Amino acid sequence: MIKSSVLQMEEDRLGMSITGDVTEIIKDTNGVIGISIGGGAPYCPCIYVVQVFEDSPMALNGRIQAGDEIVSVNGISVKGENKTEIAKMIQETEGSVKLGFNILHAELIDGYTLDIALKKMKHRVVESITTETADALGLSRAIICSDLLLQKLNRLEQCSQLYKExxxxxxxxxxxxxxxxxxxxxxxxxxxxIAARESSTTTNKALLTFGNMHRTIEKHTVKLVKSLHPIVRDLKTFVEKAIPDTKLTLKKYLDAKFEYLAFCLKLKEMDDEEVEAASYDEPLYRVETGNYEYRLMLRCRQNSHEKFMKLRRDVMEKLELLDQKHVQDIGIQLSSFVKAIMETHAECRDAISGANGLFPIDIDLEQVCYRN
Structure with a gap:
């Protein structure tokens, strides 16, 4: 009796549209197609896809997404049926499964409500505080909050400070x-x-040699400074460009993560709401009319998860490259720095050794000093 009354309810699509399609999915070696489903009797007239699992036959097929409605299995209509029965039909089918489905054409922007923005802000706040503080305030922490990439961001900050110093x-x-x-x-x-004013040949030669020695040291030192400038410039490029670019990508990733967690939390609240209503045998209006609001959130979560995973891969690649550059380049550059200084000191030592034995000398001070 409940089922017949639900089927008579007109679906409230909230301005969204649907189009029908059919696809055939070949099961994997474990005999699954890689989806979870929701809805169905006794409260909801629609059987819809809750999640498409990564790297599953359904994900590789790419035609059915979260929020789409399953209307037939192997040509048999399943409209208004129980989801357990539908799952059993799919499991018992050998080889491949032919699914008829309604594609949900949803504007994802409609799912980004004020509630999602607030939940996103909540996760951002919870991420920045300790577990003890969160527990004391009664704030729930998602498992994904224990993010190793966040620790790498802190490590990146420390690395940046080290390079700056x-x-x-x-x-x-x-x-x-x-x-x-x-x-x-x-x-x-x-x-x-002084040598130019000195009349004594011996003294002139000694002072000239000593003066040229200082000029030679100056040339070697200037050459050292010029050769070491590129090393400092490379280190500055690493600090001012490579690290900030990685940090920007990491911040985009964290933003996508908080967005994904916000949709997960929203769907959890909607699930709890449905369970509570069902416990009183009073189904929700949105559930009786096709649960389109929930299905929109499912689609938004899937889209957010895809964006989140793509940014995670990008961040992992950039951090890996940055770590390699840090480990390899810092050793090479500092080694080159020390080697250049040692070579310059050796050249200066050789220049100084050429002045050994020049002193003491006799100088006629009357020729080199101004008289009053």
């Missing part, structure tokens, strides 16, 4: 070497000027 230190070191080079050149020019 390293760049600051290396830049200061290069700046110091540059000023040392200028000082060495000034010393060299000064000694060469």
């Amino acid at each position: 390293l760049i600051k230190h290396l830049s200061a070191l290069l700046n110091s070497h540059y000023h040392i080079a200028k000082t060495q050149k000034e010393f060299g020019d000064l000694f060469c000027q």
Whole structure:
């Protein structure tokens, strides 16, 4: 009696439209097609797809999505039947299953309600607090909140700070070497000027050699600074471009995750509402008229899940590449940095060794000093 009254109710499609289609699904080795279904007698006139499982025959077929209505199995109409019976019919079919279905043409934007926005905000807040605080406030935490990618975001922040400190230190070191080079050149020019005024050949040669030694040190130091600038520039590129780009992708992923969790929470609340109504034997209006609001949320959840998984793969790839670059490049660059400094110090040592034995010398101060 309940079933007949439900079937007489006119479906309320909430402005959405449907079109009929038929597809044949070949079962996998486990004898399943990869969907879960909902609705059906005694309260709902429609049998609809709740979820299409990843990498299943149904997902690979790609024609039936969450929210679509199953109207026939192997040519037998199942309109208004019990979902358990429909599942049994599909399970007992050997090889392939021929399904007739109504495609739900829904505007996904209609599913993004204020309630979804608030639930999304709730998950964002819960993500940022500790488990103990969430429990104390009575806030539920989804399992997916224990996200390793969020931990990697924190690790990325620490890595970024490390690089910034390293760049600051290396830049200061290069700046110091540059000023040392200028000082060495000034010393060299000064000694060469003194040599030019010196009448003694021995003294002139000694001062000129000593001045040229300082000029040589200046040239080696400037060459060092120029050779190390690209290393600092590469580190800056890593900090200012590679890390921010990955963090932006990671934030997009987290936004998609919160959106997906919001739809999951919304559907859980709607399920609880249906169970409570059924316990009083008072079916909900939306359920009696085809449960189109629920089916819209199913479609939105599926779309959100696909976006979430795509962004997750993108983030994983970028983090993997970033980790490889961090591990490989930092070692190579720092090794090159140290090697360049050691080579410059060796060149400067050789230049200084050329001035051994020049002193002491005699200088006529009257020729190099200004008289009052």
